[in-house]
Amino acid sequence: MMSLAARLAGIACALAIALPALADELQDAAKLLKAGQHRQALERVNKALAAKPRDPQARFLKGLILTEQGNSKEAIEIFTKLTQDYPELPEPYNNLAVIYASQGQYDRARAALEQSIRTHPSYATAYENLGDVYAKLASQAYDKALQIDSSNTAAKNKLSLTRELVGRPGPAAVVAAAPKEAPKEAAKPEPEKTKPAPAADASAEVLKAVNGWAEAWSKKDADGYLAYYAKEFKTPGGEARDAWEKTRRARIAAPKSIAVGVESPKVTMTGADRATVTFRQSYRSDVLKSNSRKTLVMVRTDGRWQIVEEKSG
Secondary structure, three states: OOOHHHHHHHOOHHHHOOOOOOOHHHHHHHHHHHOOOHHHHHHHHHHHHHHOOOOHHHHHHHHHHHHHHOOHHHHHHHHHHHHHHOOOOOHHHHHHHHHHHHOOOHHHHHHHHHHHHHHOOOOHHHHHHHHHHHHHHHHHHHHHHHHHOOOOHHHHHHHHHHHHHHOOOOOOHHHHOOOOOOOOOOOOOOOOOOOHHHHHHHHHHHHHHHHHHHHHHHOOOHHHHHOOEOOOOOOHHHOOHHHHHHHHHHHHHOOOOEEEEEEEEEEEEEEOOEEEEEEEEEEEEOOOEEEEEEEEEEEEEOOEEEEEEEEEO
């Protein structure tokens, strides 16, 4: 399990959107944080804040460092102030939820995550974390039911299932760690009785398109990346296509470097010109990284495979 600060940093990739590029002090501080040199990282961040006290990235990074140091009180103050100054950013709400959950304050964690989702309806990390918080709250409720009636078999079974999902109680496990449940494998495509070769070729073409999509993203080629999305692509939350593309371009342009990996892909042909691809998506920029489950629904139009639906988590 990665450290809490590493998890917080990994989910903060979107923070760079529409914000100034990291100053040298912040780049150095982020590297020091990843190396576990918290005191030195804090010194660099404080130096940046002395020059720009309201800089959101410096404040956010300071919150990460303080969280890793166990200084939850100051970290909460920083993230709370960020939600007030930048209410459009989902990450500070999410990180508040991580801290609240580590303190056992699951109702406050739930409220923070729901606000994060209202701010950014397609923020998959917040949905996953909210599911973990709900599972923990359910576990507490089933445990209470058993304290009242120890013979309640249904409550025993449900308690066992929820504990298996989120793991035994721990400071960071509820929100900061991935669920313990193993990811379900995508259903295998029905073998084509008369034409097995074309089906195999189609799967290979789909996978080639997915790898091309990841490669364009890694090259920070926004035009190439967006070309992999079909005209009928379902944008998150029904957002206007122009607004969605503008946001994606900003996210691609913000980091100095990006590396996107497609791990363990599984292609399911759901029709001659339609397929579903599930995989683990690894994202790494110059200072941040994350790893999540991804599902792409693809269609073939004019001989080219494009994305019509994208799901995370």
